[in-house]
Amino acid sequence: MARRRDVPWFASAVLGALVLTAVLAPFLAPHDPTAGDITTKLIPPVWMERGSWDHPLGTDRFGRDVLSRIIYGSRISLLVSLIAIGVAGTFGTTLGLISGYRGGLTDAVLMRLTDIGLSMPTILIAVVMVAVSEPSFRNVVLVIALLLWPRFTRQIRGETLAVKEQDFVALAVVAGRSSAWIISRHIFPNVVPTLLVISTLQVGYVILLEGTLSFLGVGVPPPNPAWGLMIADGRGFLATAWWISLFPGLAMVLTVLAVNLMGDWLRDHLDPKLRQLGSRATVLEAPTSATLGTAVEEAPIRAGAGGSGG
C-alpha cells in the first residue's frame, strides 16, 4: 500500500529547506538584510571577477547582501501565504459548508457572492485596495485573503454536496442531530483532505501574488526584504547587475514549483481516499502508475464495474 517511490523528494527537500531557512534566518544570514553599505554596493556573486565570499550572491545598489535578503525574504513569503490562506481558508470553508449543506436560497446567495469574488480582476483589485490604504504587511495579507476565499467556498461546497448525500448524514438527522453538529462532526472531517489539497495548491499562487504586489510597489513596503520587492529593485540594473533580480526570482520559481508539485502529489493521494466514502475504494486503488499500461487496456471493464457500483 505504501508507495515510497511516489514521495516527491524534490518538492519535500525544497520545502523543508525553505521552512528551515525561514525559521533559522537570523543564524543563517551572513549580514543584516536591511543594513546597506555604499562602499560595498553592486558586488557581483562570488564566482565572478570582483566577487567575494563575503557576499556569495552579491549585493544590491545599496550594498545590501542579496543572500541575506533572500533568506529573510523567505519569512515574508511563508508568513503571507500561511496567514492569508489561513484566513481565506477558514472563511471560505465555513461558507462552503453552509452553502452546500443548507442549499436553497442560502446556497444561491452565497454562490452568487462567490461568483462575484471569482470574477474580480485580481491585480487591479489588489492594487486599488492597497493603494487606498497604506501598504503594509497586514493589508497585503487581507487583500490576498479577500481574493482567495471564493476558491475555497466553491470547492468545499461541491465536496459538501457529495458528502451530504451519504447515508451517515441522513442517519445523523434521524438520530436527532442539529445542522451545526452534522456540519462540524460529519461533513467537515470528510472535506479535510480536499481542504488540504486546495490550501497547498494556493500557496504557490499566493507567493506569486505577493511577489507581484511587492514588485508593483503595493505589497510589503521597503526596506523589508520581500522577493518581489528585490526583483523590482534590480529592474534598472538588469544589464549590469542581473544578480539583484535573478536570485530572488529563482528562489520564487523554485518555491512555487515545489509547492505545486507537492499539491499535485497530495491531490493524487488524498482525493481517492475521499472517494472511498463509497464502496469504490478497491476500484480506485487499482490503477497505480505501475499498472497503468494494463489499466488502459482494461478500461471498458473497469468503467463497467465502476458504473454498477455507483
Added chain:
Amino acid sequence: MPDASPLLVVEDLRTHFFTRRGVIRAVDGVSFTLHAGETLALVGESGSGKSVTCLSLVRLVPEPAGRIVGGKVLLGGEDLLQKSPAEMRRVRGKQIAMVLQDPMTSLNPSLTIGTQVGEVVRLHQRLRGRALRERVLESLRRLRISAAETRLGQYPHQFSGGMRQRVSSAIALSCAPRLLIADEPTTSLDVTIQAQYLDLLKEVQASAGVAVILVTHDFGIVAANADRVAVMYAGRIVEMGTTLQVFNAPAHPYTRALLRCLPDPALKRQQLVEIGGQPPDLAQLPPGCPFAPRCPERQPHCDQAVPPSVRVENGHVASCWLASAAPA
C-alpha cells in the same frame, strides 16, 4: 397483541413529488398499524413506494420536490406530521431509529467506531468517561462485534460489510428506540451473513420490544422474520395481513404473481416466472386499479374505478374487486 393500543398508526399517508413531468404520487394513501415488538414487512417492486413511505415516517422526504401532502403518522398517539422541526428532532433521536441499505455509507469514514457509537449513547443517556465506554462496549457486544475493545479505535474501512451493518444497528439500537425502520438492511450483505444478521436483529428486537418496519423485496426474509406483511404497488398497499395469511392465501393478483416469481426448489428444471409489463408511470396512473394493465385476472370494471380495501379475513385486507371472492 391486537387489543393493546398500537405504537404506530399511519393513516392515509400521501407523499407526492412535484416534478416537471407532473405530480408523482410516490405514496398515495398508505395506512397501517404497528404494535410494539411486532415486525411489519413492506414488500414490492422497485418504485412501489416502500422507501418513500419510510422516509415520510421520519419526515426526511427530499425537499423541495417531495412533500407529504396528507395523512397522519401517530406514534404513541402523537401526530408526527404536526410537529415543529425542533420537536421532530427530539422524536427522531429518542423514538425512531433507522438502518439503511448500504453499510458502506451508513458510517462516517473519518470517525472511529467508538466515537460514532459513543456520540449517540452520550446524546441519549448523558453518560461520560468509563460509564460511557462500558455502555458503548455493551451495545457493540450485543450485536456480536468480537474484540469490541480493539474495535473501538478502528475506522469503518477496517470492518467488513456485515460488521458495518451490525455497527450501524448497534448505533440505531443504542438509543433504545421504540420503532426501528430497516430499509433493505440485508440487500448488500451476502446470503449467509444476511441470515445471521436478521436472526440477531430478531433476537435484539425480542429482548428490547422494538417495533420494526422491514423493507425488503425478498420473500424469504419476509417469511422468516415478519409477523405481518404489507404488499405495496404504485404507492398503495394492495394487500396486508399476517405472514401466514398472505403466503397461504394471497388475495390480490399482484401478490399471487409475486409469489409465483419465486423459484420452487421442489421442481427440478423450471423456468423462472416473471410479471409481464412495466410498473405504471406514477405521474399518469390509470383511473382504475393500477395493476389492471398487467393483471391476468382483469375484469372489465377494473379499468373504471380503484378497488377499495376489502376484508378477506380477520386482519387480512386486499384492494381487489375479486378479493372477497378469492379462495380463503
